[in-house]
Amino acid sequence: MSSQAVPVSIDATRPRFFSARRWRRIRDIGLGYFLLAPALTILIVFEFFPIFFGAFISTCDWKPAAAIGAETLLDRWTGPCVKFVGLDNYVRAFADEKMWQSLLVTATYALISLPIQLGLALFFAYLLFQNVRGKETFRVIFFLPYITSSVASAAVWSFLYNPDKGLINNILIGLGVMDPEKVWKWLGEPTGIFALMARGMGMTLPDWLGGPSLALLAVIFYTTWVFLGYDMTLFLAGLGNIPAELYDAAKVDGASGWKLFRHITFPLLSPTTFFILIITVIGIFKAFNHIYVMTQGGPGDATTTTSIYIFQQLYQFNRYGYSAALSFILFIVILGLTIAQNRMAGSRVVYD
Amino acid sequence: MANEPQPAPTATPRLQIRIDWTRALIHAILILGALASAAPFLYMIMTSFKTYGDIINNNFWPWPPIGNESLQLQNYPDAITNVGFDKAWQVPLVVRYFANSIIATVASVLGIILTSVFAAYALARMDLPGKNFIFILILATLMIPPDLTLVPKVVMMFNFGWYNAYPALVVPFLASVFSIFLLRQFFMQIPKDLFDAAFIDGAGHLRYLFAIVLPLSKPALVTTALLNFIWAWDSFKWPLLVTRDSNMRVVAVGLQQFMASEGGTRVQLLMAFASMVVVPVLVFYFITQKYFKEGVITTGIKG
Secondary structure, eight states: OOOOSSTTOOOTTSOTTSOHHHHHHHHHHHHHHHHHHHHHHHHIIIIIHHHHHHHHHTTEEEOOHHHHTOOSHHHHHHTTEEEEOTTHHHHHHHTOHHHHHHHHHHHHHHHHHHHHHHHHHHHHHHHHTTTOTTHHHHHHHHHHHHHSOHHHHHHHHHHHTOTTTOHHHHHHHHTTOSOTTSOOOGGGOOSBHHHHHHHHTTOOOOGGGSOSBHHHHHHHHHHHHHHHHHHHHHHHHHHHTSOHHHHHHHHHTTOOHHHHIIIIIHHHTHHHHHHHHHHHHHHHHHOOHHHHHHTTTOSTTTTOOHHHHHHHHHHTTOOHHHHHHHHHHHHHHHHHHHHHHHHHHHHHOOOO | OTTSOOOOTTOOHHHHHHHHHHHHHHHHHHHHHHHHHHHHHHHHHHHTTSOHHHHHTTOSOOSTTTOOOOOOTTHHHHHHHHHOEETTTTEEHHHHHHHHHHHHHHHHHHHHHHHHHHHHHHHHHOOOTTHHHHHHHHHHGGGSOHHHHHHHHHHHHHHHTOTTSHHHHHGGGSOOHHHHHHHHHHHHHSOHHHHHHHHHTTOOHHHHIIIIIHHHTHHHHHHHHHHHHHHHHHOOHHHHHHOOSGGGOOHHHHHHHHIIIIITTOHHHHHHHHHHHHHHHHHHHHHHHHHHHHHHHHHOOOO
16 A cells, blocks of 8 residues: 555556545555455354354264375365264264263352352452552462463362372361371362261262262362452452442441442442353353363263363264264353343343 | 541541551451462472472472472473473474474464454454444354364364364464454554544555554553463463374473373472473563553453
8 A cells, every 4th residue: 555645646556437535445445354354264264164064064974084085175075974964963962961961060160160269359359459558469479370371280280189299188187177097089089079078977978969079179179269360350440440439428328348348349340240250151161271181071070071071072082073063062051051141130230 | 448547536546456457357368369379389399399209208398498308400301301302303392392382372473463453453443344244243253162163173174284283273373353352442542533644644544554553552462462372372172182293282282291191100390391381471471460451351351
């Protein structure tokens, strides 16, 4: 795009029947699409196209292209679909107990994580908001776990959770909370925590009362550790947006402490809270790295979330069609949840 | 807010003391929280300097003045040589892992900045037919969970001939909706008068973008680059799926594979390896941390 000395100067390449202004407009539109093209191409090829391609794969008995020796271009894209099976993969998924189990693990993961993670983050954000000395330093340190490589920090936590050599059990033994003869296995413990407590008191609980496994709980603690500083930063920004006059007015009316929090802070913070809630749920549904590093979905399938299950079907068993079908089912679940959350929030979130 | 010391003239000394106690309690809780956030890193670094014997004997501080061990600096070169050797480049595998991670990260971050700046500018400041539709289309990709496109994308890598090669680690990530969104928000805050003035001076869109918009957007560009750097460095699932040879692995995958094969028996080497992955990023973070806060607040991104 050549720059012109005067805006009305005549461009030599301009066809005669366009006015200078009109020609400039046409050129700008062309330039605009040209600027958008690289990003759009990538998004279309690697986000939109795969949805349709994935839908196709999910209706196939799919073998990797290398295995069938595809020759032509079309062969490579359709040849691996050695048999069209219609909705068979979906039918199989709905009958697959492990899929339902994985959804249950994911839901448990989310339901326990949410209150712990958001509650702690709000608590710490509220403390930091009291203009404490060293506020920025605290914020920077709380944020550390979020920015470090999740594989590295999960590897460190696996060691922290080690039953015999790990720091966590050492501290608990040191505090006298844990019997050195009966250490907790943390990531290696598929038994539910209520069942473990009951066992400690010499009782046995029925399976359905066992509660979430200790392994899953250990994963949840790790997740809380990672996202605490992140959620806190968002809460702090939200707290800063609440007008100070409101607090002053309420103080004049005699409100203080808990009342201020309950009737001003909490309702006015609800858009922030709702936002963090949504991204936390989305984050949990795609959680993968730390679970895979710490437990690979085990012990048994105690920490096999749906995301882990889809990965296992693809990576270990090469079941392309089946894992594509599973990922569509997961997508429908996430979509449904997002819509439900929006409905529920509609009446409860206060926007000012 | 509730606990701010009030300049009340009637305040008795006893009240003063009570307020200080509240402050002290808040500080104590915050320090405990900060300790919990940092402790795993400190423990990782400490363990990376221990002998295996000290680790299995739960010797928390084997060094002077309590113990008489020396810092096991040798763990670091040991970790590097123990992971393996890359015959193709004639370097230890760890070096190759880092090279792969750096190549993939730098290439994709540069690409993201380029595609996002262009797209964001067109969306923020140009008058295009169908622009709103395009913007909605771009935002709609945020609704697509990564798991949904995983299987087809792996198949595509095979079909493009990118499996087990660098393009698979870079090309699918060359556009970032979050970055487009963040930069668009920033570009829109630049006063329109500036553009009108430039336009009257005869500048076109491209010249305006490079001469005025980009220099004004340095903070937003740095934030975008940093966040994308962190995410790209952290990527694990995708490289694990689309690379096969050990010399095509990135650090995250290499670390996980080392842990799965012998992390249980050689914890000190695993921790040395993990420290090599984490510490550079931590240093980098401390230098640039103010930009992260901006990015998180502007976009509310959860990696």
